[in-house]
Amino acid sequence: MIKQEFSRIDPKRRANLNHRQKQFATPAYKDVEYKHRLNFYITPPTADITLEQFEQWAIDRLRVLAELEACSFRNKGTAETATHMKPILEKYLPLSFTTFGSSTQQAERQKDHYSHFILRLAFASTEDLRRRFSRVETMLFRLRFQDEVATDRQAFVKELTLDWEPVSIEERRQYEEELRGASGWEKTRPQEESYFKVDWEKVPELVESRKVFMKGGKAYVPEKDQVSMVVAEFTSKLEKALALTSRALPRLDEDDRLTPILNHLSQNFTTPDSNYSSSNTSISGADISARNVDALSASFPLCMQNLHRSLRRDAHLKHYGRLQYTLFLKGIGLNLEECLIFWRSSFSKITDDVFNKEYRYNVRHAYGDVGGDSNRRGNGYSPFSCQKILTEHPPGPGEANGCPYRHFSMENLTALLQAVGVKDQDVLRGVKEDKEKTKFHLACNRVFEYAHKQEIKKVRDNGTWGAAELETIVHPNEYFKRSYLLKNMGKNPVDGEGRDEDVKMEG
Known part of the structure; x- marks a missing residue:
């Protein structure tokens, strides 16, 4: 029997095919001309951008979306949300109006275009992420559509x-x-x-x-x-596009440049990560010393108050608790020498020899004073953000690290909140609801707003702080600085005298 070979390719067409030319052809990239401020994000971007732009643009958009989601969970109305979001959008994702023109107009619209598609890749992997992404992107589009100049809005809709x-x-x-x-x-x-x-x-x-x-x-x-009608069309098209994106995601698995970034972004949808900077969280003139930590702890977030109370109760903290607390103290401005004094005096049940042998090196390493890692040397490790505390190293038996809003039972969380002065039943019920919805950073912000309600009203009424200074807190050191400044309004951090207008957010 003669073995017959079959080919799917028509012999008449075989001569016209050049597989190598098709496979290795240089892709055609081009810049997009953005005629409108509004965008349905139908056409994927094709121009080159750097990895730094890829990540930073996505992070900036994530901050905007997270703040919009926070407004929703706090039941802010349309007008209140628009007022709150205006400075935040100007800070992270500005878009100039077409009518007025701007030298940066195309660059702003390119960032908006690319950042949407980057996050679309990051949040298309699961149904929950797709649903949340669609919801907050729709909120953002609605906000911009309602804010758009009438003539530009009509021109945009006409082209749809x-x-x-x-x-x-x-x-x-x-x-x-x-x-x-x-x-x-x-x-x-x-x-x-x-x-x-x-x-x-x-x-x-x-x-x-x-x-x-x-x-x-x-x-x-x-x-x-x-x-x-326009918003409904936007949502419908986005949901269909997200479903298509989810099916294409496996093709990215082999890209070791983009996959880690996308994974990081999707994980941070719990609460956006905050880039730590000592210049952004330090307070000039404040008495940040070992002897003053007890007094300063009144302005600590609940996670750090829990660590401080555990340390004072047991005269000891296990490794991750020490690391989390040490880096936080470093972030508020406690220098290495004072930090060593603080830990030595706090570990009152052990001898100097035991402290020097078992604990002193770890504190110095956190500050970058010792250690072989050239990237860490001289700077040490950065204080943990809320995102890191929520997702890494959950506390085990006998440990006090972690986030009480996530890692405590509701009974223990309520007891801790009451112990630090949160007695209002409405606030406690709100925290319970936030915890059940896994909105842990919103529970923390709820408690912050309760503890500082009089001061927040004052800085809002007199215009000292705006929405950008009061956006959702996503870093323990940011919590401390904001709390300290609010509690010390009208006082000079050094001598206790001064005026309200002297207290400003730095950085």
Whole structure:
């Protein structure tokens, strides 16, 4: 028997194929011209950017999305959210208006475009991440759409070519009473306004609030409620795109440059990581010394208060508790010499010889005073962020490290909160709800706002601090600095005298 070979390629086409040319062809990259401030993110970006830009742009957008999510969980209204987010958007993700023009306009829009797609890659892996990403991106788009200049908004919508059916004048006259009743028109007649017919599933908000007339599965939407239609289209397209992205993710597994960054970003959706800088958290003039740590602890976040209380109770902390607390003290400005004095006096049940042999080196290593790692030498390790405390080295038996909002039972957490002065039952119930929703950093911020409610009201009323200075806290050292400054308003950190306006957020 003669073995017959079969080929899927048509012999007539074989000569025209050049596999090597196809496989190794240089990809065509090009810059995108951004005509509008708004973006549906339909076309993936193709121009080159550096790995540093890749990561930093994504981190900046993550800060914005996390703050939007925090506004949602705090039940802030639309106007309050817009006011709160304005300085934060200007800080992390600015977008100049087309009408007014800007020399950085294209660069800002490129960052917005790329950062969206980078986070889309990071958050497409699981259904929970996709759902949360879609929700906060929709919130961001709605915020920008409502803030857009009317002419630019209309030009953007016109180019979308959405599947909306205009309602004829005859049909508007036919259903005049129904349209008037649904829309709440008083002076203007429905037939004088523009209406669109869309599937009712595309405008669930309007249907739920009974703001539209429905007939034959179609919702009759007035032009004034166009935002709901556009936002619904944005959400629908994004959800479909995320599903496609999730199926393409396995192709990235072999890229050892991008995968670690994407994994880091997705993990940080619990709470965005905060880049630590001593210049951002240090307080000039404050008495940061070993003898003053007890007094300073009144401004510590709950995780550090727990460590401090455990240390004072047991005259000892296990390794990860010591490391977490040492780096925090370093971050608030306690120098190496004072830190060694603090730990030696705190470990009162052991001899000098035991302390020097078993503990002294670790403190010096954390500060970068000893150790062979050239990258650490001279600087040491950075204080742990909330993200690191939440996700790394959970406490074991007899350990006091970690985050009480995550690692304590609700009973033990309530007892600790009451011990440090949180008695309000509404606050405790709110913390319980935050814990159940795994919004641990929001529980911490809730307690911060309760403990400093009078001071926060004062700096808001007199304009000393704005929304950017009061954005969600995501670092224990940031918590301390903000608390210390609020508690010491009107006092000079050195002599106790001064004026309210002297207290400003630094960095």
